[in-house]
Amino acid sequence: MSQDFFDPEIFADFVIEAKEHLETIEPSLLELEKSPDNLGLLDAIFRPMHSLKGASGFLGLNKINGLAHKGENILDDLRKGKLRVTSEIMDVILATTDALREMIDSLEASGLEGDLDTVPLIVRIDAVQSGAPASATPEMVPAPAEEAPAVEPYTLAVTGGDHLKDFLEEAGEILANLSESLVALEKDPQASRDLINDVFRYFHNIKGNSGILGYREMNALTHEAETLLNQVRNGAMPASHEMVDLLLASVDILDTLLRNVDQATETVKPMDISEIVSQLRAFGDKGGQSGDGALPVQAKAEILSEPEPDFGDDEEIQIFEQTVSQQFDTLTLALEGLAEDSDQKELVDALHRSMVSIQNSASYMGLDEIKVYAERTAGLVDQARGAGLDFGDLLDILRQETAIMKDMVDKEIKKLKGDKVAMADKVSIEPPVKPNEAPAPSVEKKLERTESLLIAEGPSAKPGTSSPAQAKPQASSTIRVDHAKLDHLMNLIGELIINRNRFAMLARALDEGQNVASVAQHLTETTYSMARISDDLQDTIMKVRMVPVQSVFSRFPRLVRDLSRKSGKQVELITEGEETELDKSVVEVIGDPLVHLIRNSVDHGLESAEDRRAAGKSEAGRVWLKAFHKGNSVHIVVEDDGKGVDPELMRLKGVEKGLISEEEARNMDDQEAVELIFAPGFSTAQKITDISGRGVGMDVVRSNIKELKGSVAVQSTVGKGTIFTLSLPLTLAIIDALMVKVSGAIYAIPLDAVSETTKIKASKISEVNRRKATTLRGQVLGIVELSELLGLPGNNDHREVLPTVILTVNDRRLGLVVDTLLERQDVVIKSLGNYLGNLHGISGATIMGDGSVILILDPHEIYKLATSKVGSL
Amino acid sequence: MAKHILIVDDSKTVRNLVAFIMKKEGMKVTTAEDGLDGLEKLYSAKDRIDLVICDVNMPRMDGFTFIRTVREQDVYRDLPIVVLSTEGQEKDIQAGLNLGANLYLVKPAQPGKMVKNVKMLLGS
Numbered sequence: 001m002s003q004d005f006f007d008p009e010i011f012a013d014f015v016i017e018a019k020e021h022l023e024t025i026e027p028s029l030l031e032l033e034k035s036p037d038n039l040g041l042l043d044a045i046f047r048p049m050h051s052l053k054g055a056s057g058f059l060g061l062n063k064i065n066g067l068a069h070k071g072e073n074i075l076d077d078l079r080k081g082k083l084r085v086t087s088e089i090m091d092v093i094l095a096t097t098d099a100l101r102e103m104i105d106s107l108e109a110s111g112l113e114g115d116l117d118t119v120p121l122i123v124r125i126d127a128v129q130s131g132a133p134a135s136a137t138p139e140m141v142p143a144p145a146e147e148a149p150a151v152e153p154y155t156l157a158v159t160g161g162d163h164l165k166d167f168l169e170e171a172g173e174i175l176a177n178l179s180e181s182l183v184a185l186e187k188d189p190q191a192s193r194d195l196i197n198d199v200f201r202y203f204h205n206i207k208g209n210s211g212i213l214g215y216r217e218m219n220a221l222t223h224e225a226e227t228l229l230n231q232v233r234n235g236a237m238p239a240s241h242e243m244v245d246l247l248l249a250s251v252d253i254l255d256t257l258l259r260n261v262d263q264a265t266e267t268v269k270p271m272d273i274s275e276i277v278s279q280l281r282a283f284g285d286k287g288g289q290s291g292d293g294a295l296p297v298q299a300k301a302e303i304l305s306e307p308e309p310d311f312g313d314d315e316e317i318q319i320f321e322q323t324v325s326q327q328f329d330t331l332t333l334a335l336e337g338l339a340e341d342s343d344q345k346e347l348v349d350a351l352h353r354s355m356v357s358i359q360n361s362a363s364y365m366g367l368d369e370i371k372v373y374a375e376r377t378a379g380l381v382d383q384a385r386g387a388g389l390d391f392g393d394l395l396d397i398l399r400q401e402t403a404i405m406k407d408m409v410d411k412e413i414k415k416l417k418g419d420k421v422a423m424a425d426k427v428s429i430e431p432p433v434k435p436n437e438a439p440a441p442s443v444e445k446k447l448e449r450t451e452s453l454l455i456a457e458g459p460s461a462k463p464g465t466s467s468p469a470q471a472k473p474q475a476s477s478t479i480r481v482d483h484a485k486l487d488h489l490m491n492l493i494g495e496l497i498i499n500r501n502r503f504a505m506l507a508r509a510l511d512e513g514q515n516v517a518s519v520a521q522h523l524t525e526t527t528y529s530m531a532r533i534s535d536d537l538q539d540t541i542m543k544v545r546m547v548p549v550q551s552v553f554s555r556f557p558r559l560v561r562d563l564s565r566k567s568g569k570q571v572e573l574i575t576e577g578e579e580t581e582l583d584k585s586v587v588e589v590i591g592d593p594l595v596h597l598i599r600n601s602v603d604h605g606l607e608s609a610e611d612r613r614a615a616g617k618s619e620a621g622r623v624w625l626k627a628f629h630k631g632n633s634v635h636i637v638v639e640d641d642g643k644g645v646d647p648e649l650m651r652l653k654g655v656e657k658g659l660i661s662e663e664e665a666r667n668m669d670d671q672e673a674v675e676l677i678f679a680p681g682f683s684t685a686q687k688i689t690d691i692s693g694r695g696v697g698m699d700v701v702r703s704n705i706k707e708l709k710g711s712v713a714v715q716s717t718v719g720k721g722t723i724f725t726l727s728l729p730l731t732l733a734i735i736d737a738l739m740v741k742v743s744g745a746i747y748a749i750p751l752d753a754v755s756e757t758t759k760i761k762a763s764k765i766s767e768v769n770r771r772k773a774t775t776l777r778g779q780v781l782g783i784v785e786l787s788e789l790l791g792l793p794g795n796n797d798h799r800e801v802l803p804t805v806i807l808t809v810n811d812r813r814l815g816l817v818v819d820t821l822l823e824r825q826d827v828v829i830k831s832l833g834n835y836l837g838n839l840h841g842i843s844g845a846t847i848m849g850d851g852s853v854i855l856i857l858d859p860h861e862i863y864k865l866a867t868s869k870v871g872s873l
Numbered sequence: 874m875a876k877h878i879l880i881v882d883d884s885k886t887v888r889n890l891v892a893f894i895m896k897k898e899g900m901k902v903t904t905a906e907d908g909l910d911g912l913e914k915l916y917s918a919k920d921r922i923d924l925v926i927c928d929v930n931m932p933r934m935d936g937f938t939f940i941r942t943v944r945e946q947d948v949y950r951d952l953p954i955v956v957l958s959t960e961g962q963e964k965d966i967q968a969g970l971n972l973g974a975n976l977y978l979v980k981p982a983q984p985g986k987m988v989k990n991v992k993m994l995l996g997s
Contacts, residue, residue: 159984160893166886201930205884212890212984319989326976349950350973356951357975360996 014055015108018064021048022101029093036085046075052100063113064103070125071096077129092128095121153267157214164266167209171258178202178251186244196239199247200229206254217273218257224280225250231284246283250276316365317416323361324409327354331402335395342392345385351398352381358405365416370408377401489544492537499533502526542583549627549636550578552591556598556625563602570609570620571602577627582634586708586728590636593701593712597638597724598623600698605642605722615719617641633710633752636726645716647673654679671812672867674716678702709735709829709843711860713810735829737846737856739822740805743792746854748827748846749816753859755808757821759801774815781806783815784866790841795819809863816862829856841865876995877901877920881911881939882928882957891926894984895991908934912942915949924953924991927974944973953994957982 025048032041053068074093077083099121106114158164181199207222225247231237253276260269331354334347355378362370377398384394391398503526509519553575564571582590606612606621613619624639647670654660654676660668680699702712710728729735729752736751764774765783772783783804787794805816827846843858878895882888883906892902903918905911908931915922925943929936936956943949956974975994978987 159890163886163890163893166889170884170886197930198932201883201932204930205887209884209886212887212982315986316989319986320993323976323990323993346944346973349944353951353953353973353975357953357994361993363996364993 010059011107011111014059014061015104017055018052018100018104021052022097022104024048025097026094029090029097032085033087033090039079042075042079046072046079049075061103061107061113063116063118064100064107067096067099067103067118067121070122071100074125074129083129089128092121092125096125153262153265153269155265155267156261157212158266159212164213164261164263167213168258168261168263171206171209171254174202174206175251175255175258179248182244182248182251185239186241193233196229196232200226200233203229215257215261215268217268217271218254221250221254221257221273221277221280224277224284228280228284237284243283246276246279250280317413320361320365320416321413324358327357328402328406328409330354335399335402338391339395342390342395348381348385348391352378352385355381358409362409365412367412370405370412373401373405373408377405486544488540489537492533492540495529495533496537499526499530502529545584546581547584547587548578549580549582549587549634552582552587552594553578553625553627555591556594559595559598560602560623563599567602568608569602569606571606572620572622573625574622575625580627580629580634582627582728586634589704589708590726590728593704593726594625594636594638596698596701597726598625600724601638601640601642601722605640605644607643611643615643630727633727633729636728637723638726639721639723641721644718644720644722645674645677645714646718647671650674650676674714675810677714678712706858706860711810735827735856736824737827738805738824739854740786740803740818741820741822742790742818743787743795744819745792746822746852747786748825748854748856749805749807750843750856750859751824753807753809754805755813756806758804758806760804760815760817762798762800762802765802776806776815779813781813781815782866783817785817786862787819789862789865807859807863809859812863814863814866816866827854827856875899875901876923877903877918878991879903879905879911879915879918879922879925881905881908881925881931881936883907883931884928887928887957890984891987894988898988898992900991907931908936908939908942911939915943922952924955924995926955926957926987926991928957940973955987955990955994 025045028041028045032038032045035041049068049072053065053072056064056068071093074083074089074096078085078089083089099116099118102116103113103118106112106116156164178199181195181202185195185199203222203225207219207226210218210222228237228243228247232239232243237243253273257268257271257273260271262268330350334350334354337344337347338351355374359371359374359378362368362374380394380401381398384391502522506519506523506526509522510516556575557573560571560573601623602621606623607615607617609619612621622641624637626635626637626639628635647668650673651660651665651668654673655662655665659676659679665673678698678701705712705726705728708728710726713725713727714722715725716722737748738751738754738757740747740749758776760774760776760783765772766774768780774781774783783802785794786805802817803819803821805818805821807814807816827848829844829846841858841861842855843861844856846854846856848854878900880888880891880895880902882891882904885906888904888906892904895902901920903914903922905914908927910933911925911927912934915925927936927939931939940954940956943952943954950973953975954973955976955978957978976990978990
């Protein structure tokens with residue numbers, strides 16, 4: 001050993017590096033033993049051995065170098081294929097690495113390679129290398145599959161008792177037919193197309209049937225054969241002798257595969273078909289030119305493995321998605337075709353079928369909104385084709401409807417994918433099949449909806465001829481609702497269900513006799529949550545029902561034009577606030593009252609052109625139509641710049657028509673006189689015209705608005721004009737109310753009519769013109785006992801201080817004396833039944849938490865009762 | 874009343890298998906072995922056919938010709954037809970849909986999935 005220039009530091013570094021190399025080599029060796037053909041592993045072992053040899057040689061470590069060199073040689077032989085990985089060779093290599101490690105450890109400990117004798121190991125390595133047969137070639141390396149242990153049989157996916165039997169019998173018949181057909185094809189390569197199609201179909205059917213069973217080898221082999229034959233069918237390849245040979249060989253293997261099936265256990269033994277599959281594929285890739293030598297051998301065939309069927313919720317969603325996707329593709333194709341030629345009946349029929357398919361599959365999935373929408377659109381197509389319409393005129397509508405349906409479907413699919421639990425719930429409670437009687441009414445419904453759709457399209461198609469009569473059905477047929485609002489509603493309903501469950505838990509806790517204080521706390525929290533949900537639900541539903549007032553205002557320009565022409569006056573209509581939103585049911589009812597008010601302005605309010613000129617006004621009269629929100633109400637104003645209402649004239653007419661006495665007329669202030677315009681049978685027009693009739697409009701206006709829990713106010717200045725203001729509630733069904741007690745009973749007063757509550761000293765009340773009154777902050781306030789108005793027993797106790805509710809009705813105030821002021825409360829308005837008839841002063845009823853019934857006062861009628869009764873005293 | 878399904882396929886295994894599945898779902902089944910046989914059975918059915926399941930590659934009359942012939946008659950213009958196609962052939966799919974198939978399934982269609990497709994088209 002030559003270590004003349006020993007340097008401890010260099011050797012220390014070598015030891016570290018050498019150990020790292022060995023640590024790399026050994027795991028790879030163990031892995032190589034398991035995967036003998038993995039050439040990458042051999043490279044991973046060779047490189048560190050090579051480095052170890054180089055480093056040790058450089059340092060003059062001759063024993064390590066010699067052994068590492070031998071190890072390198074044997075690994076190189078393995079890489080080049082001269083040697084094959086065997087257990088014996090693995091033993092030699094592992095012994096080599098063991099010896100190398102021992103010498104390196106010795107080097108680390110003592111600076112010397114140690115006394116290990118490496119000669120026997122080197123001799124052993126030489127023997128292994130020289131013992132390999134010299135005639136070995138790469139082509140002779142056997143496939144690793146032969147050494148692999150046999151694979152276990154696998155089970156076929158059989159459906160029904162006779163499925164496998166049918167398959168085996170038919171496949172046997174097909175193979176017999178195939179042999180005959182292929183022999184015939186070989187005799188006449190230019191055979192008829194029918195013969196080629198027969199051969200293709202035979203392979204095709206076996207492929208399909210084996211695919212259903214999950215018989216992988218048979219499915220893969222027939223797939224390749226089918227692909228090859230498809231090239232023959234397409235004319236890309238002739239049916240050559242070599243091809244027929246290949247196909248006949250395939251039939252033989254298919255026959256073997258068929259015999260591999262164990263019918264009793266429905267299992268099959270796996271079989272290696274890689275050779276024949278590769279040959280078929282290679283033949284197809286070469287375009288039919290047979291090679292001179294053997295075909296290349298591939299290690300593994302790509303066998304189609306059918307995934308296990310999953311019939312859960314995901315599957316159903318996927319099926320639905322696939323189904324509707326194909327329908328929309330068809331709709332797109334059909335609409336494009338009809339755009340080029342709108343007379344193609346088969347495309348119209350395709351439209352109808354696709355829409356019905358969307359309707360039915362949505363119905364199956366429980367998506368009722370989509371079902372109804374598709375049903376309506378399909379009905380439209382059906383009606384149009386039945387009437388022989390030219391579909392060119394309908395294309396834009398149908399494109400729009402298709403796009404809307406697609407949006408709806410896409411959203412639902414997203415939701416379904418994100419909410420599989422809900423889908424499972426739906427599936428589990430799938431409704432039973434509808435009886436046959438059901439189709440009849442649905443057909444009628446369908447026609448009705450279709451007519452509605454056609455009517456709705458009418459005004460937009462011919463705007464010049466639109467009229468209020470047509471607008472009404474349009475307004476009432478549908479509401480386009482923002483999806484966000486509907487989503488919010490669904491979310492609230494979900495919360496409602498959660499809260500219901502919480503109440504159920506609380507009830508159970510009480511039954512079990514749990515701690516009452518704890519349960520009461522949870523009950524309070526749950527009640528609070530329910531209040532929040534119901535408030536939110538109310539707000540959202542109200543918003544859903546809101547529509548812009550523009551849908552009503554849009555009728556009036558035409559009305560004003562007609563009125564001005566008939567009356568001979570020039571009228572200009574100005575609208576403001578058309579985007580203000582109203583409840584849909586209010587919009588439907590408010591049209592007629594507004595018509596009357598506008599008629600009144602044009603007929604009674606506006607002067608003729610000559611009168612206006614004389615008064616220094618523009619010849620054209622102006623009518624304003626305004627809408628805006630104010631507090632808890634929507635206000636709609638009809639204003640004109642006409643002559644105004646003359647209070648003195650109203651008084652005269654009132655007496656003249658017997659509506660009021662002369663004494664009453666003298667006591668009226670101007671505002672009260674003007675309001676006589678709302679009295680039944682009143683009319684002040686000098687001429688009774690056919691446009692405004694005999695003055696029946698105004699009382700109808702007031703009663704219609706009252707039905708909506710609204711009010712009508714009028715202000716007028718002689719010579720300047722008149723303003724009618726309709727006040728309508730935003731919320732129809734729920735109001736804030738002040739609860740009061742009078743004569744032992746409780747009543748609700750709508751809070752929007754209450755300006756304040758106070759206590760009035762009895763000594764401050766005085767009588768003025770036979771009315772009780774007091775001064776409140778410098779203003780005179782009329783006082784009346786509520787019990788007196790309602791015909792209830794009065795409070796006979798002498799009271800120093802009187803609880804009083806100050807009502808404000810049409811900007812006029814009234815003090816209402818009650819027995820007790822109670823709390824403020826939200827109440828739900830219920831209508832009074834027919835059996836109660838019309839009660840003066842009462843607008844409805846409500847039900848309290850304890851089940852008692854409370855009457856709701858009508859502030860306007862209360863005010864009227866107060867003034868009229870005082871007058872009659 | 875049970876839905877009536879007509880199965881048109883030249884493979885006995887497919888006919889028997891699909892018939893088995895549909896009957897298990899409470900439907901009535903008629904089978905035909907090619908397009909011509911299918912037309913004959915469609916025309917002569919005493920109980921009206923509610924839906925057709927039809928292969929493409931069949932002797933005597935293929936699926937496309939069968940569908941075209943059916944759709945030419947107004948009485949069958951709305952009859953749902955499900956086509957069992959060869960996988961991934963776009964041209965065939967286009968031809969099938971244009972000629973009036975309601976739905977196109979790629980072979981090998983899983984039996985359980987096919988039942989759901991049929992139920993969706995029938996709206997049950």
